[in-house]
Amino acid sequence: MEPRAVSNKSNGNGIGNHQHGEFDIITWFDDVSGNAGFVQRETLRQILLQNCDVEYLKKWFGDIKVQEMDACALESLFTSLVPLVSHADLDPYIQRIADGDTTPVLTKEPITTLSLSSGTTEGRQKYVPFTRHSSQTTLEIFRLAAAYRSRVFPIREGGRILELIYSSKQFKTKGGLTAGTATTHYYASEEFKIKQEKTKSFTCSPDEVISGGDYKQSNYCHLLLGLFFSDEVEFITSTFAYSLVQALIVFEDLWKDICDDIREGKLSSRINLPKMRKAVLEIISPKPCLASQIEGNCNKLQSVDWFGLIPKLWPNAKYVYSIMTGSMQPYLRKLRHYAADLPLVSADYGSTESWIGVNMDPFLPPENVTFAVIPTFSYFEFIPIYRQKDFSSAIDDFIEDEPVPLSQVKVGQEYEIVLTTFTGLYRYRLGDVVEVADFHKGTPKLNFVCRRKLILSINIDKNTEKDLQLVVEKGSQLLSKRGAELVDFTSHANMGSQPGHYIIYWEINGEVEETVLQECCSQMDASFVDHGYVVSRRTNSIGALELCIVKSGTFRKILDQFIGNGAALSQFKTPRCTQNQVLLRILNDWTIKRFHSTAYC
Template structure:
């Protein structure tokens, strides 16, 4: 009889073999994927508007692909919003899909500044399970997992609610955690999450985090890797651990859940797992006292000695947390998780040994129909803003070129047609015939006063350089955001920092000047020299300010699993929090 380990190996071999096959001939696979999407949704209102009464089943595949891309226009979320809102309000006619849409994903709202609905169907959960299994199979080649071991997962559901039309709405992660596919993952993967469903879906991220940590330590010698959707969640959890470890030790010693866990279902679920363990509590206590003296460097391998790696999304807006994550991880490898969005999964990390800064994502050509808008810089010799790029006509996945930058366009099984995702990627290479993408940034400008154009990536680069000066002190950057202040004239940028530790005013003033001088956008430089943009302002906010921002978004329905600190905000509530919590202000003298 075949062993469980052998069966799992066969499963991994099968899914990798499947991916190798679909990657071999991506042009054909993509054409068939588009045909399948159009056949499933033939005659829906949105497509009928552009394709009329064309019978897609009778058309030859390549001709249908050409017709579709020539007649259906590129669209943004704003172009589809009225259709999606009708669905949310209870219109059951075939608007975007022939399959009834009963669930809507709610984005976190941290990227665009407001939450938006995106259709979510069984296909969404199925592709999530598929990409998780594929990525796990590639990871197991580098970091083999022992059957029956556990995963310390910092995962969180948020509350689902019903729209005016009775549809279930919530975050994509919440829908997935409630799906049959998640149950399949929990039952059939080699490792099991440390926390029961009651902890994951508690609705109180602080209580969930405490229980994740408590149970993770209860099973400390069984944990094979540490994971969360975003790197932010892992860093947030271990920052909390620095404050909570004594309470957790007490719970483990006594086998009784702390009174800070007030939710009855969560208390019972955790109480049913833990039992008094004075020996483990003493070991954790001694380890934590040692770690405190090292500023918690190497926390993860010290407390979870059998962990092989840390796994999470670490690209884009998560990159600022890499330094702190590496501090906690010590010599343990950081493995970047896969590339997707609320709208669709895009690519898998099939090279898990690559450091997060160099990670690429191999596009999975069966998940959606992909097009790519080529982007060309006006001036190849300067680091111009993304919105200074010239666009060319979209090309199919099979025609992208190495070294070229593109914006991704999606046609999905869930009713999004030629949808501009807003992500800018570079083609770094190919796996068989499918491109391997390097995520560059979100295309949306976040800082602009007049002719200046700066993206999230530009801001992150500036903050990284400025915060390096904190190395002169015992302070470190916890988190940051920004605001383009147009009320005071001339308009200027404000960057808000929360720091841990002490930094004297002279160093912080240097940080402010350094950041102002480091923006490379020519529009900004010229505007600063002519004083049509005022001096950059650095605001230091009190400790805990960014937790208040997190609580604000959680209160609006976001889940911690998909939370991303907004890197620029015009939200009046957030600005009120930031300004009330500001304890120091510095103004740049970089341009005199």
């Protein structure tokens, strides 16, 4: 295929224009993947041509006429002149925009909307520019992913989707810009309205439920309507596996009320938002036979701890669809419990800053999924990184080389992703570590490894979120043998005591003897393989690991804390490590048992 055929399929923003069905978009993706190197250079050229006169780029380019340069020369010049940055480097520029600066600071097009990152690691949210391009790429990746899923899991025409999705409250910055989560902006966008209009017969919940702003009321209505249309539901989805699990845990408590509403065609008084209430009441009507059927199923499900809840209540559902990688992996055990043999399909790879890759292989289990990079969405660079072999220094957790373009990555190598976006981020270090697992034609397929940031470190120890996750998995295996389960967890590097030590907080479901919990604690301590941690423990430079068991509902309270600060349920991720004093106060106040490791005694 000639390269010009690729560019002819672009709408000028680096996004394909697909109006002719699911498989046309797959053909488009095959085309751009086969010419990924060329497409990437053209994507960068479009970004720079649109924004070459903005303040940030002029700082580096000066009077260079980028319009007169070809794509190859421009790529080389850009990567040699413009530095790699973190969010902290761009934050002063973004803050000026938030405060009302209307000059072209980062983009030529005015930025009128700012997204908030989840901020769940430390409770601090950061602003990220959100533009029409952000909504367009979201719609685009949804179409592409749906096309691949439909090849494996074809759905009936006229069937419905139970979408457990939620908007949060938006607010105005000092300069009058709308700020909120990226998901909230998308649900308010024209692109989402187009999607809903085209598939309105497929979605169980109306916009008034999605955008209600109270996730508890929205959740109840999602479940009610999902069951009202239970025989028509083709698949069940939410942004994160966490919100799916939370919704089903809530259902265990509310199913009788939901059945009463379905039987009588009414709506519980707990729903007091007028628009939401009116919209739901316009949809439902009395279905006494369905209510009795659901009641019978729930009574049976209770006796097996709700195993197979999803296929039992939604008998025609083909799969469950959500982001299930990275920090969502700990929820897979519970989700599989609810899903039984129903396939779990991992959703696509993205961030608040940009969408990155699509899951082309929806038949694979979430643990094995890879994501094919979409070369039109942003300009991607990859910093080769190597695990530190010499642990005598705590300066850095990785050794890195110079960034390489997408076309030069190698299978088996780990990289940190760098983004240059249409929304005003230039050579932006995303902080995600990925491994190149394979290629789809000329575009890499990535396996998400971990966040680059060290989340647990006291001395020369270096442990990432993935390290912690593996340790917790090993320790919690002892719970399942006793018929209990780990509901959620987080951690804290406590340097307020001497020597400093790790604290891991567990919320568990079920009764477990204290001797077993003590064994869990020591097992986790012994499972950290980081050489710096092992040496520090043996020399008592780091103290014994502490396991704190918290009361039931503690992590729900943490969720409420974040929701109260403006986060959306659809964007929430439990912080795997925190120094946030508000959260630590909740965790410590709700701790009911403490254990200290004897692994190194």
